[in-house]
Every structure is written in C-alpha cells, then in structure tokens.
Amino acid sequence: MPGQLVYVMGPSGSGKDSLLQLAASRAGSQLRLMKRYITRSAESEGEDAFSLSPDAFDAMQARGEFAMSWRANGLAYGIPIELDNLLAQGHTVLVNGSRAYCESAVQRYKSALVVLVQVDPPLLLQRLLQRGRESRQEITQRLARNCALDIAFMDRLREQGARLVVLDNSGDLDSAVTQFLHTIEQATTLERQ
Numbered sequence: 001m002p003g004q005l006v007y008v009m010g011p012s013g014s015g016k017d018s019l020l021q022l023a024a025s026r027a028g029s030q031l032r033l034m035k036r037y038i039t040r041s042a043e044s045e046g047e048d049a050f051s052l053s054p055d056a057f058d059a060m061q062a063r064g065e066f067a068m069s070w071r072a073n074g075l076a077y078g079i080p081i082e083l084d085n086l087l088a089q090g091h092t093v094l095v096n097g098s099r100a101y102c103e104s105a106v107q108r109y110k111s112a113l114v115v116l117v118q119v120d121p122p123l124l125l126q127r128l129l130q131r132g133r134e135s136r137q138e139i140t141q142r143l144a145r146n147c148a149l150d151i152a153f154m155d156r157l158r159e160q161g162a163r164l165v166v167l168d169n170s171g172d173l174d175s176a177v178t179q180f181l182h183t184i185e186q187a188t189t190l191e192r193q
C-alpha cells in the first residue's frame with residue numbers, strides 16, 4: 001500500500017511547525033514528521049531541524065540526498081531522500097514545505113495532500129514577534145514575501161489535479177490540530193479506497 005505525503009505550507013508564522021509537532025505527538029507512530037536540513041544556526045528556537053553550513057548543504061544536494069529542496073528567507077531547506085523510503089513502506093509522512101516550491105513538489109508526488117495554513121493577517125506579525133526567532137527586519141522581509149508570492153499557484157495546483165486543503169490556524173492550536181488530523185484521516189482513507 002503506497003504511503004501518503006502531507007505537504008504543509010503557509011506564511012512564516014502561520015503555525016506550520018507548531019501544527020506538525022503537535023499532530024505528530026498526538027498521532028504517534030501513525031504519522032512520520034520529516035526532519036528538515038536547514039542552513040539556520042542550531043541555536044535558533046523552534047523547529048527541530050538538522051542545522052548545516054551552506055557548503056555542506058550544497059554537497060548533500062549534489063549527492064542527491066534530498067528528495068526536495070528550495071531556498072528562501074536567505075536559507076536553504078532540504079527534505080531527505082529518506083522520505084521516498086517511508087512512502088514506499090506505506091507511511092503517512094508530514095513535510096514542512098514551501099508555497100514557492102509546492103508545484104514542483106506536486107509534480108514529483110502527484111498524490112500529495114497539500115495543506116495551506118492560513119492565519120488572519122493581523123495575527124501573523126504578532127505571532128512572528130512572539131516567536132522571537134527572527135529580527136524585525138527579517139520579519140518584515142518574510143511578511144513581504146507573502147505579498148510577492150504569486151497567489152495563482154493555488155489555481156495552478158488545482159489544475160494539476162492536486163488535493164489542496166486550506167487550514168485556518170487563527171484560533172487555538174488544539175482545534176487546528178484536531179481539524180488537521182481529521183483532514184489527513186479523510187484523505188488517507190479516500191486514497192486507499
């Protein structure tokens with residue numbers, strides 16, 4: 001039985017990492033959360049990711065050790081090729097993705113469930129400030145990225161036949177995670193019928 005990729009994306013600060021961590025802890029072994037390789041200092045708060053230098057990242061990429069990779073926010077992000085093994089073994093795998101990369105992701109993983117996390121815009125700045133990981137300038141750049149992204153990607157994803165779900169995380173995290181897990185359950189049940 002093939003596995004299911006759940007590709008989660010959304011603006012910085014929308015709560016992707018929080019949703020993924022809590023969903024993975026609630027679901028236990030039923031879900032696998034891919035740990036990312038990011039050229040971000042290991043000291044940075046928040047996401048449990050492998051930290052590596054840009055040169056080390058480029059070397060991994062050159063060796064084909066990433067199933068997916070992209071660059072944004074002055075950083076490089078890699079999803080290890082182990083993802084393909086987990087999917088082949090039938091696992092449901094969660095990935096913290098990128099909106100700018102999502103069309104490439106769906107081209108490679110055609111049955112992916114794409115979850116766009118959304119938050120009321122006024123909340124976004126508040127949450128990024130609350131997280132306290134980025135400088136005010138970096139926060140401004142991340143918010144500006146949202147405006148620069150071509151929102152037609154959602155229509156293009158649907159034209160590609162992608163399964164796209166929008167998840168609102170403006171309320172409490174627990175409710176959003178419950179909705180997220182329910183969405184995954186529905187998608188994996190449908191996929192396997």
Ligand SMILES: Nc1ncnc2c1ncn2[C@@H]1O[C@H](COP(=O)(O)OP(=O)(O)O)[C@@H](O)[C@H]1O
Binds near residue numbers: 014046127132171
């Ligand atoms: N539903 C929520 N309610 C309140 N705070 C939240 C919620 N979801 C996430 N947060 C907080 O908002 C900040 C950004 O969340 P994070 O998961 O890092 O977002 P992303 O990974 O999308 O950048 C963090 O400080 C996190 O604790």
Ligand SMILES: O=P(O)(O)OC[C@H]1O[C@H](OP(=O)(O)OP(=O)(O)O)[C@H](O)[C@@H]1O
Binds near residue numbers: 099101
């Ligand atoms: O193309 P975009 O949708 O804008 O995403 C760009 C990158 O930013 C986010 O990661 P990161 O962990 O650096 O930021 P975040 O935790 O603040 O989302 C996201 O996971 C992507 O890797």
